[in-house]
Amino acid sequence: MITSDRMAAVDENAEAFGVPRKQLMESSGNAVARAVRDIADPGAQVAVVAGRGNNGGDAFVAVRFLDDYDVTVHLLGRPETISTDIARENWDALEASEYDTRTVTDSKALGLGDPDVVVDAMLGTGVTGALREPEATAAEAVNDLDATVVAVDVPSGVDADTGTAAGVAVDADRVVTFHDEKPGLASLDAAVTVADIGIPAAAELFVGPGDLHHTRRSQSHKGDHGEVLVVGGGPYTGAPALSAQAALRAGADLVRVACPKSVAREIQGYSENLIVRPFDGDHLQPSHVDGLTALAADHDVVVFGPGLGDEDATLDAVADFLESYEGTAVVDADALQVVPEVDTDATLVCTPHQGELLKMGGKTADDWRERTDLVESFAAELGHVLLVKGAYDIISDGEVTRVNRTGNPGMTVGGTGDVLAGTTGALACVRNARHAAAVGAYANGRAGDAAVEENGYGLLATDLVDRLPVALRRDE
Numbered sequence: 001m002i003t004s005d006r007m008a009a010v011d012e013n014a015e016a017f018g019v020p021r022k023q024l025m026e027s028s029g030n031a032v033a034r035a036v037r038d039i040a041d042p043g044a045q046v047a048v049v050a051g052r053g054n055n056g057g058d059a060f061v062a063v064r065f066l067d068d069y070d071v072t073v074h075l076l077g078r079p080e081t082i083s084t085d086i087a088r089e090n091w092d093a094l095e096a097s098e099y100d101t102r103t104v105t106d107s108k109a110l111g112l113g114d115p116d117v118v119v120d121a122m123l124g125t126g127v128t129g130a131l132r133e134p135e136a137t138a139a140e141a142v143n144d145l146d147a148t149v150v151a152v153d154v155p156s157g158v159d160a161d162t163g164t165a166a167g168v169a170v171d172a173d174r175v176v177t178f179h180d181e182k183p184g185l186a187s188l189d190a191a192v193t194v195a196d197i198g199i200p201a202a203a204e205l206f207v208g209p210g211d212l213h214h215t216r217r218s219q220s221h222k223g224d225h226g227e228v229l230v231v232g233g234g235p236y237t238g239a240p241a242l243s244a245q246a247a248l249r250a251g252a253d254l255v256r257v258a259c260p261k262s263v264a265r266e267i268q269g270y271s272e273n274l275i276v277r278p279f280d281g282d283h284l285q286p287s288h289v290d291g292l293t294a295l296a297a298d299h300d301v302v303v304f305g306p307g308l309g310d311e312d313a314t315l316d317a318v319a320d321f322l323e324s325y326e327g328t329a330v331v332d333a334d335a336l337q338v339v340p341e342v343d344t345d346a347t348l349v350c351t352p353h354q355g356e357l358l359k360m361g362g363k364t365a366d367d368w369r370e371r372t373d374l375v376e377s378f379a380a381e382l383g384h385v386l387l388v389k390g391a392y393d394i395i396s397d398g399e400v401t402r403v404n405r406t407g408n409p410g411m412t413v414g415g416t417g418d419v420l421a422g423t424t425g426a427l428a429c430v431r432n433a434r435h436a437a438a439v440g441a442y443a444n445g446r447a448g449d450a451a452v453e454e455n456g457y458g459l460l461a462t463d464l465v466d467r468l469p470v471a472l473r474r475d476e
Helices: 004-016 021-039 054-064 085-096 135-143 183-187 238-249 261-268 286-296 312-324 333-341 354-360 368-382 416-428 433-455 461-471
Strands: 045-050 070-076 101-104 117-121 148-152 174-178 191-195 227-231 254-260 275-279 301-304 328-331 347-350 385-388 393-396 401-404
Touching: 004 021, 021 054, 021 085, 021 117, 021 148, 021 174, 021 191, 045 054, 054 070, 054 085, 054 117, 054 148, 085 101, 117 135, 227 238, 227 286, 227 416, 238 254, 238 416, 238 461, 254 261, 254 286, 261 275, 275 286, 286 312, 301 312, 301 416, 312 333, 328 333, 328 416, 333 347, 333 354, 333 416, 347 433, 354 368, 354 385, 368 385, 368 393, 368 401, 385 433, 393 433, 401 433, 416 433, 416 461, 433 461
Parallel strands: 045 070, 045 117, 070 101, 117 148, 148 174, 174 191, 227 254, 227 301, 254 275, 301 328, 328 347, 347 385
Antiparallel strands: 385 393, 393 401
16 A cells, blocks of 8 residues: 555656656556456447546557557647656657547547547546546546546546545546555545556665655745754764754754753854753753753754763653653664663654664664664564664664665764754654654765765765755755
8 A cells, every 4th residue: 555645756766766757657558458458348449538647648658558449539638738758758659650639628528429438547646636627527528428437546536545536536447556556545436456567666665766755835934844952962062063953954944952051152153053952060960851841842853862971860861851752752872772661652763873773672684684674673662763874774663664775984984873863853843753764864875975976985974964955855
């Protein structure tokens, strides 16, 4: 089962991994043609009602596999408005080969005739909400016919994730969906076929550019994209500063650093962009927890651990905080070791390297495939998201596991983990915890790769911070 958003990401990842969308469209169209052949004999009349996106492109391909049938293709709109290059190429192939293609500029004059089969290829899984014109009138026309209706991926007008329709929708008899079933299809009174179109398993397992999908509303206000509290510092000052600056570069609107008063001025000195909230003393203690809990309540995510150290009183304070906290926290560095013993209602993203994982009670292995199984098992045992750093980062919530391959040996330098923690904290403000961890690992490694490409090895953690905005941007 896969949601429409996730399917879009997997499509994009497949292309990034070397399987072009045009190739996937060819497989999808072939699958639609097979469904038509299953329900109608050669010579039957088939009307294809196509939109101007890739859903229509799938149907254009299907037509080339239906030469034994009497096929008419009805494009809703003008050919020059077809929205993707690959769909247009397949439309052009039909015209060049002199198939019976018709352009529909007035949906009231659709003129489908009396076909035996209608292929609904108006809108796919990425479109939600009530159908607009000309699709709404076309859907009504299709429903009025005494024909078997085959929908491409999802019946037009139906939300693929919920199975509901906000208005008129195509009443399909059969649905040919691709790669995996969509959640909303099970509720439909239609036979559903899931077609394997050759998307590699790697497109779901490995984090890729498709996972970067995220947009900001044009009417956004300060705070809409997250406020992060970094709790760290004492023995070390650079770590919390790196995490905080990374959170800002990863898109958080506001980031504050709660740290011992003894190092507050030093941490503030790293950047004028940091807002520092000092607490008394030179290290975190249980007496500080009530104040931190109150401060954390005003933030979307807490990044807990960078530079805190491992004094007994500090670790006791970490445990006290996590036991009382109910929000989302990214736990890093020395703070990780208390997580297995803490009973908490918080949503935790734990970011250990393999040595820290062993200290937490987990297991590791040299082979990343074996390590994937071990991390997934330990995440299920903990009940928290794990992001285990390594040459291949493993991200798991115990049910779904992702692997990240970006990054390079130059990132063994100190501080890159602090950047990752801050990045993940910012992303967790606007994404679920597992997705934030996966995208955080991908972007962190991508930033490191860009730094090495420009400067060679000997990179600094600060090199990653400045490259995060580009690393989180989708390549157009």
